[in-house]
Every structure is written in structure tokens, then in C-alpha cells.
Amino acid sequence: MAPPDDSGSAPDGVRVGGVLRAVAFAENAVLVLLLGTLVAVAGGQIVLRQLNVAVVWADPLTRLLILWIAVFGAVAASRDAQHITIDALSRFLPPRAQRVAAAVVALFTSAVCVVLAYEAARFVGVEYAMNTAGLGAVPAWVLALVLPIGFALIALRYTIVALARIRGLAPAGAGR
């Protein structure tokens, strides 16, 4: 795995960089916390089953943790540029075309994620209106908030990359 690329903090001033680093720290902390909980619940459940103790909320909680890990893992993958891609073409392009392609790709990605975040917000709205039951006292719409937040964070990352790439293109032919 490649080392985390710090593209998030590169383009803008110290302040924006600091905010992004804080967001990144929070994202990592959430991800580690989610996996830690999953390990504890999944492991604990097996022990309890041997003792013939059933915990009603354990299975729904496990499934919820998977969804959250999927979203926060995807956010982390966006930050590290570790999403699964094909990328068979761009390495055959001349350098300048490569930079244009990278900017277009980042713009496309952030645009799709904006649409996804918007649709996710509408989905949360529907869950809220229908007052769907969630886990224990927490309604389903609160648990589904992870979707719009996650896709908005991914969109943010790719917008930053796209802006950096476009700015890099401006001085025509002036290297990087």
C-alpha cells in the first residue's frame, strides 16, 4: 500500500490545511473505533453463545457497523487515493494530457459524489418522515446520516484534488 498522500492539505493556506488535518484525524479515529467495536461485539457474541446468552441488539449493531465501516473506509480510501481504479489508459498519455485527464477525473468523481450525497440526504429525509425504527431508541434516520456525511466528505476530497489539478494546469507548459 502506498503511503498516505497528503494532497488534502497541499493547495490552500495553513488554516485550511489545519482544518483538513483535524477532519482527517477525526475520520481515522471514527474508523478505528468502528472496527474496534465490531471486533469486540463479534468476538463477545461467540463467547456469549457458548454460555447460551443471546443479546438481541448484537446482530443489528454488527450490520450497522458494516455500513458505517464501508462509508468511513471509503472516505479514508479517497484521502489516500486508494480507491479501486482501472487506470489503463492514462500512463500512455503525454504528461500534459495526463494532467488534464486527472483534473477531469477528479471533477467527475466529486460531481457524482455530490449527487450521491444529495440522494442520501433525501433518503434520510424519507426515513425521518416515515419514522422508521432503528436500533433501540435511536431512529433509523439518525443511523443513516452516515451516508450523506460520508459522500459529502468524499466529494470534498475530490473537489480539493480537482482544484489543485486545475490550478496546476494554469501556467501552460510551466512544468508542475
Next chain:
Amino acid sequence: MIWLSLGLVALALLGAPLFTVIAASALLGFAASGIDLSVVMVEFHRLGEMPVLVAIPLFTFAGYLLGETGAPQRIVRITQALLGWLPGGLAIVTIASCALFTAFTGASGVTIVALGALLYPALQLAGYGERFNLGLVTSSGSLGVLFAPSLPLILYGVVAQQLQLGRPVSIEDLFVAGFLPGLLMLVMLGGWSSWRNRALRTSMAAFSWREAAAAVRESAWEIPLPFVVLGGIYGGYFAVSEAAAVTVAYVLVVEVLILREVPIAKLPDIMRRSMVLVGAVLAILGMALASTNYLVDAEVPAKLFTAVREHISSPQTFLLALNLFLLVLGMLLDIFSATVIMVPLLLPIAIGYGIDPLHLGIVFLANMQIGYFTPPVGMNLFIASYRFDKPVLELCYATLPFFFILLAAVLIITYWPALSLALVR
């Protein structure tokens, strides 16, 4: 619509994250049929309704954690002690330990990084030709895809279960179905390596009870793990998700608390890195749930089957065409994306030709496994090129004989369904 689809393909080829490409195609499809777009998120949300998925983060984390310990060294030492006396023994050691490690790390490309660095210099020291070493290490990195608990097998089962095929495709059955075909690949690769290097019985080649005992003692904590996990799954004692939980708990207790090879302070970073891979895989799976929903809704698989039927009448011809198609696909797509994108299209067609879904799964994954190192764009070629600091072209050339052997294995697996199905029933 055609132009939009071509545009999406172009963006994918230029390196757009595949989950956004799949999401965009689902969004466009639903928009064209006048269906509310939030259905994409409804489908993605279903990631939280599939209990079996819990196996994916747990096995991945366990694999990454094992990679940080001395376990890879110990795996190599113990296989060397047990198998090193064979002609071309170290080559066989390489194949066996890579297969074991790949199965545990879910075939995520970690094997070359974790084991290659140990085995490549050892092979060189023992007098194996450089080109042979490079080819062996690069191609062995993909072995183990067909053994429990590999993530691609789990993912295939999850996708197949979405298709409402009228017959269950259980992940436990898939693990059983993969066993003999996986073994066939190991035996063919091992046999050839052994024959090629029959002159190389190393000086330490004589089997030593003392070394075997020492190696076993050193690995005493890890030896029960494959028996617990594989025995538990193949013997039907645990569901896959339970086996995953047991594995993580076991690895954490042994490596962190008992052997103390990974300091607790390093755990958060390992957790984060393993979840990056999980997030990347689940993001494409979640979006693929939406695009599959669209495809089934628009009856695309049925239309495809009718179209294919006009040109191909026998199942044998279909399988041959499938082999060729998957070989090309394997060069472009990694095994995870290929599974979530292509299986919803291919499986209904295959069933139309009377092919068993379990057999198709094994054929599909065996075929995609060669794709890991099919020139010119297989992923393992690039990882190995980076890891061993060799040009990709040299690696392509070095892996060629291994490619043909595994291709022969894939053809046998394809045209001999009983190999996959005999143990299941």
C-alpha cells in the same frame, strides 16, 4: 445513451474510481427509466443488511495484522522444514506458503509484499535462476484465491445471492467447491517447479527431525489457527462470519498479548490501513447492488442471454468464449470489481446454459486469478516491479511459463465440473 456509456468507460480507463463509474451508470439508468434516483442510496444502504459481510473487515484486519508480525517468517520456516527436502524444495515452499498466506489475507495483493521480500532472496541464495524466482514469486502471490476464507469467494457468494436464481449459492458450498480446483493449481505449479529445478536439492535438503521440531515449536501459537478456521468452516462448525470473529480474536490475543510482536500503539494504524481496502471494496459492492438492481429491472441479463444464444448453442462453446473474455477482462479489472460488475450479467447466462452457479464461480475466480499477472497490466506485475525494483517488461517475460501452466489448470477446471462439484454433494 450510447455516448454517455462510452464516456463512462473512457473515464474508468483514465482512472476514475470504479465505484463512482458504477454509481453514475446506475444513476443514468434509473433516470432514463424515470425511477427516483434515491433508490441508489436505498440499495447502498443494504450493505447494512447482509450479516455475511462482517467476514470482510474481520478477515482483512486479521491478515494485515499477521503481515506485521513474524508470522510470515515462521510460515516460511515451517514449510521449509516440512517440504524443503523435495527436489526444487524451496520453490514448493514458496508456492505453499504463498497460498496459505493469500487465503488468509483475502487475496488483496499483500502476499507479494509480505512474503516476496523473504522468499526472493532465499531463492536466489539457494541457486534458483533469477527469472524463475521473479516469475514464481509474482505468480504465487495470487494463489489461494480459491481457498477459504478468501474474500473474492465471499464476494461472489454475496453477489450471486442477490440474483434470486431460484437455488441457493451458499458461501460454505463455495469454499468446498474451491478446494480441489485450488489444489490442482498448487500441484501443477509445484510439479513443474520441482521438475524444472530437479538438480537443486540444496545441501540442507535432507529432512531433519530436529529442524522440523524447532520450526513447529516456534510456530506453536499459529499452527492451530488454520485448523480452527478451515476445520471450522469446512467441517460446518462455524458460519463464515463466526470464523472471521474467531480468527481476529485469536490473532489479536496471540500476536499482541502473548507474543507481543505488535505493540498496541501500532494497532490503530494497522486497523486504518486494512479498513481502507475494505472501504474501497464495499464502496464498489454497494454501488453494484444498485446497478444490479437496475440491470435486473431492465431485464438486461435475459436480453443478453437471447443475444448470446443466437451465436453460441453449446455450453462448451460458451465456456470457451467465457474463458477468453475473462482473460481479457482480468487484464483490465481487479478481481473484486470484476466480480461485482460481471457476475450479475454472466451468471444468469451461464445458468441458461445449464452451468452450475458454484462451478461458474470457481471458473470465474480461477480465470480472474491469472488476471493478477496477465501481461501487460496485471496488478501483481506492478506490485512486484515496485517491490523488487525490476522493469514490468522483465516480469511479464518471467511470469510467462507460470501463466501457461495456470491457464492449463483453468481449462481443466472449466471443462471438468466434477472437480468443483464432487465434494459439495
